[in-house]
Amino acid sequence: xFKSYRNILLSAAIIAAASTTLFAGSDASRTYANGKKxxxxxxxxxxxxxxxxxxxxxxxxxxxxxxxxxxATADEIKAWNIDIMPDGTGLPEGKGTVEExxxxxxxxxxxxxxxxxxxxxxYPALQKGNAYxxxxxxxxxxxxxxxxxPIRVFGTYWPRASTLWWYIKTGMPxxxxxxxxxxxxxxxxxxxxxxxxxEIDGEELDDEYELNREKFLKLVMPxxxxxxxxxxxxxxxENTRKFxxxxxxxxxxxxxxxxxxxxxxxxxRIQGVGISDYQxxxxxxxxxxxxxxxxxxxxxxxKAYEASCSVCHGTDAMGAPMVGNKKAWEAILKKGIDKVxxxxxxxxxxxxPKGGTSLPDEKIKEIVDYMVSEAK
Amino acid sequence: xxxxxxxxETENIVSGRRDFFRKSAVFSVxxxxxxxxxxxxxxxxxxxxxxxxxxxxxPWGTTFGFPVxxxxxxxxxxxxxxxxxxxxxxxxxGNWYASIAMCPIQDMNGxxxxxxxxxxRSHGGTAEIDPNKHRLMIHGLVEKTLVLTMDELxxxxxxxxIHFIECPANGGPEWRxxxxxSIQFAKGMMSCAEWTGVYIKDILKDLGLKPNARWMLAxxxxxxxxxxxxxxxxxxxxxxxVWAQNGEALRPExxxxxxxxxxxxxxxxxxKWLCRLEFADEPFYAKEETAKYTALKKSGKxxxxxxxxxxNSVITSxxxxxxxxxxKKGDIVEIEGLAWxxxxxxxxxDITFDGGKNWVEASLKGLVLPKAWTRFSFIYKWDGKxxxxxxxxxxxxxxxxxxxxxxxEVMGVESVYHRNGIHTWEVTAKGEVNNVQVLS
Numbered sequence: 001x002f003k004s005y006r007n008i009l010l011s012a013a014i015i016a017a018a019s020t021t022l023f024a025g026s027d028a029s030r031t032y033a034n035g036k037k038x039x040x041x042x043x044x045x046x047x048x049x050x051x052x053x054x055x056x057x058x059x060x061x062x063x064x065x066x067x068x069x070x071x072a073t074a075d076e077i078k079a080w081n082i083d084i085m086p087d088g089t090g091l092p093e094g095k096g097t098v099e100e101x102x103x104x105x106x107x108x109x110x111x112x113x114x115x116x117x118x119x120x121x122x123y124p125a126l127q128k129g130n131a132y133x134x135x136x137x138x139x140x141x142x143x144x145x146x147x148x149x150p151i152r153v154f155g156t157y158w159p160r161a162s163t164l165w166w167y168i169k170t171g172m173p174x175x176x177x178x179x180x181x182x183x184x185x186x187x188x189x190x191x192x193x194x195x196x197x198x199e200i201d202g203e204e205l206d207d208e209y210e211l212n213r214e215k216f217l218k219l220v221m222p223x224x225x226x227x228x229x230x231x232x233x234x235x236x237x238e239n240t241r242k243f244x245x246x247x248x249x250x251x252x253x254x255x256x257x258x259x260x261x262x263x264x265x266x267x268x269r270i271q272g273v274g275i276s277d278y279q280x281x282x283x284x285x286x287x288x289x290x291x292x293x294x295x296x297x298x299x300x301x302x303k304a305y306e307a308s309c310s311v312c313h314g315t316d317a318m319g320a321p322m323v324g325n326k327k328a329w330e331a332i333l334k335k336g337i338d339k340v341x342x343x344x345x346x347x348x349x350x351x352x353p354k355g356g357t358s359l360p361d362e363k364i365k366e367i368v369d370y371m372v373s374e375a376k
Numbered sequence: 377x378x379x380x381x382x383x384x385e386t387e388n389i390v391s392g393r394r395d396f397f398r399k400s401a402v403f404s405v406x407x408x409x410x411x412x413x414x415x416x417x418x419x420x421x422x423x424x425x426x427x428x429x430x431x432x433x434x435p436w437g438t439t440f441g442f443p444v445x446x447x448x449x450x451x452x453x454x455x456x457x458x459x460x461x462x463x464x465x466x467x468x469x470g471n472w473y474a475s476i477a478m479c480p481i482q483d484m485n486g487x488x489x490x491x492x493x494x495x496x497r498s499h500g501g502t503a504e505i506d507p508n509k510h511r512l513m514i515h516g517l518v519e520k521t522l523v524l525t526m527d528e529l530x531x532x533x534x535x536x537x538i539h540f541i542e543c544p545a546n547g548g549p550e551w552r553x554x555x556x557x558s559i560q561f562a563k564g565m566m567s568c569a570e571w572t573g574v575y576i577k578d579i580l581k582d583l584g585l586k587p588n589a590r591w592m593l594a595x596x597x598x599x600x601x602x603x604x605x606x607x608x609x610x611x612x613x614x615x616x617x618v619w620a621q622n623g624e625a626l627r628p629e630x631x632x633x634x635x636x637x638x639x640x641x642x643x644x645x646x647x648k649w650l651c652r653l654e655f656a657d658e659p660f661y662a663k664e665e666t667a668k669y670t671a672l673k674k675s676g677k678x679x680x681x682x683x684x685x686x687x688n689s690v691i692t693s694x695x696x697x698x699x700x701x702x703x704k705k706g707d708i709v710e711i712e713g714l715a716w717x718x719x720x721x722x723x724x725x726d727i728t729f730d731g732g733k734n735w736v737e738a739s740l741k742g743l744v745l746p747k748a749w750t751r752f753s754f755i756y757k758w759d760g761k762x763x764x765x766x767x768x769x770x771x772x773x774x775x776x777x778x779x780x781x782x783x784x785e786v787m788g789v790e791s792v793y794h795r796n797g798i799h800t801w802e803v804t805a806k807g808e809v810n811n812v813q814v815l816s
Binding site for chain 2: 030040042045055058062064066070076080081083085122123124138141149150152157158174177178226228233236250255267270271273276279282284287288289
């Protein structure tokens with residue numbers, strides 16, 4: 001046993017075993033047994049007489065150390081430890097220029113985030129102009145006829161730059177995360193920092209600017225102090241406890257029972273039909289589901305379509321003909337099916353050859369057949 | 377139960393009308409058997425008075441049902457196909473991979489959501505993980521690191537708890553105005569289940585935390601590699617790693633084979649497809665705790681690490697999907713709803729019929745558990761006049777649902793997350809139900 005482990009266990013046991021502020025008719029406590037407030041501003045339920053709240057507990061089960069599994073190897077930890085912390089922990093060496101980032105962006109990112117990261121169609125914008133100016137919009141409220149909302153993009157809103165590197169490396173491009181090299185990630189970061197017009201060490205990032213680990217860690221985000229409570233450093237947890245235990249920080253009601261306001265209630269209603277394009281549409285009917293034509297077997301192209309094509313063709317927002325959109329597909333089929341196969345295999349407009357996949361021609365044709373069948 | 381149309385009962389049937397019915401029923405049963413026609417028997421309304429559902433033989437009473445070998449994993453009745461999760465484009469990041477499917481809370485009974493209807497949110501699609509190739513790793517500021525197979529994980533003493541999981545954006549599209557003519561979309565980013573798993577504090581008994589371990593990163597193995605930072609207080613209180621939901625393995629949509637469960641806290645913190653826990657002295661600043669899941673106040677400052685879903689409630693009957701259009705003036709009806717708090721146990725719920733000017737206390741019913749859906753009920757005689765119906769819950773930590781007005785005064789309208797203002801429905805004289813907000 002380790003000394004630190006004993007300490008932690010002790011505090012865990014105290015948290016579980018006792019309480020100071022009990023409510024009438026409830027075994028809830030607002031403080032842990034170590035005297036600290038419950039961190040989220042709520043209640044905790046210590047085990048008393050073998051029960052926590054309404055649940056019985058085998059207390060021995062929770063006082064016994066179980067020795068399962070094995071320690072991780074250094075290589076295993078290295079393989080999985082993919083997070084990047086604000087102080088640079090986990091951030092690898094590497095480099096990339098704005099220009100290189102621009103090229104990678106065009107190839108791998110613009111299909112969803114659009115040119116210059118302007119976003120749209122449900123995909124987030126990566127910039128909305130000068131980030132130092134944009135940060136000032138965070139007090140905007142869309143009320144009383146003001147339709148300018150706060151700008152919450154990387155440059156204007158995010159408190160730490162490390163999040164960007166981590167996000168791109170482990171989450172982007174959306175259909176193929178973990179596929180970019182470290183240098184590619186640096187290049188993309190350089191590009192995104194430049195389109196946000198952010199400065200590093202007082203310097204704007206021109207096309208030739210080469211970002212590396214050292215420079216990246218110097219990037220100070222305009223909204224770094226825009227978040228409450230303060231979670232960093234030794235007092236982070238205590239700040240958090242204090243913040244959420246002061247209900248006025250996020251509002252609390254009062255239990256008024258009679259004449260709670262003057263006059264008639266002021267009512268706000270849904271404008272027009274509101275948002276009601278639901279899939280499937282709402283229904284209370286207790287009937288048999290409509291029979292699908294040709295039921296009994298899934299189209300052979302369906303799986304491959306979903307894996308490789310639906311990111312663009314599953315929505316009409318991308319400029320790609322949406323699967324199921326009769327009109328769009330009627331227009332395409334006027335060219336004849338062979339031409340459609342040809343375009344799918346060799347690329348057309350914004351669509352790269354085979355949609356960027358390396359599937360065999362026959363599979364692509366099968367996918368086209370599936371997409372056509374869905375529009376009938 | 378005596379069936380008048382059974383051929384063996386002819387002796388007792390004296391009525392001419394009944395005799396006619398017997399003959400036609402016998403004829404039609406044999407006709408059905410011959411032609412496999414599933415249509416109910418047609419009866420001349422002049423001849424028999426009553427409900428055809430009673431007077432006519434039904435095919436399920438006169439033929440075999442399915443053998444027990446059918447559907448070895450049971451399915452709902454096909455007649456329930458409209459009770460289903462639903463999506464809308466508005467809440468989808470350009471495709472259906474980073475999106476949400478809403479729970480049909482209008483159709484829920486009691487406090488447990490069936491696994492197939494549990495709301496589902498993912499950031500890179502629903503991963504389908506081979507449990508044999510899945511591991512949980514614990515490392516960072518621990519004295520001893522740990523790798524567990526799924527079988528090894530399930531050797532720890534198990535704990536079963538009923539908790540809701542709610543996306544903190546539940547109701548979030550309605551900060552500025554009501555938007556959805558539907559409870560499924562207005563409040564369906566939540567569900568409640570019995571979860572089985574292990575307390576993380578129990579695993580740590582063997583590992584030993586270092587004294588400067590203040591935060592824990594939880595990370596998923598799916599496409600999005602979702603990471604979230606959890607404070608050590610919660611880890612040592614009630615945070616769990618769960619593998620079962622309502623008695624069976626987690627569904628893929630809920631993170632099969634394992635997910636984190638931080639009872640009462642943002643659904644996003646309950647990281648699905650969990651593969652890694654790392655302890656550190658500083659918070660991690662993951663993508664979904666800065667770019668998203670932060671509540672921007674009108675001061676321009678945003679609340680980060682806004683862990684718990686605050687006390688909340690909604691009337692589920694009536695609601696837009698379950699109106700009173702079948703009721704008549706003077707009918708007595710049960711008003712029913714759900715209350716929940718991620719900060720504790722529901723202590724009570726008040727309801728209003730006049731948009732929040734006056735309130736009366738409703739009854740709680742059924743199990744009342746911490747951080748779980750709680751049912752409330754009120755028996756009401758409707759006089760057929762329009763009403764503005766609303767509910768206001770309170771919990772044992774002292775939180776009370778605010779009015780929409782008060783919530784906006786504190787937060788503004790740009791928060792996106794953590795909206796728990798009093799929800800109201802307008803019931804019209806026809807019994808239709810509209811989603812409205814009271815700004816008084």
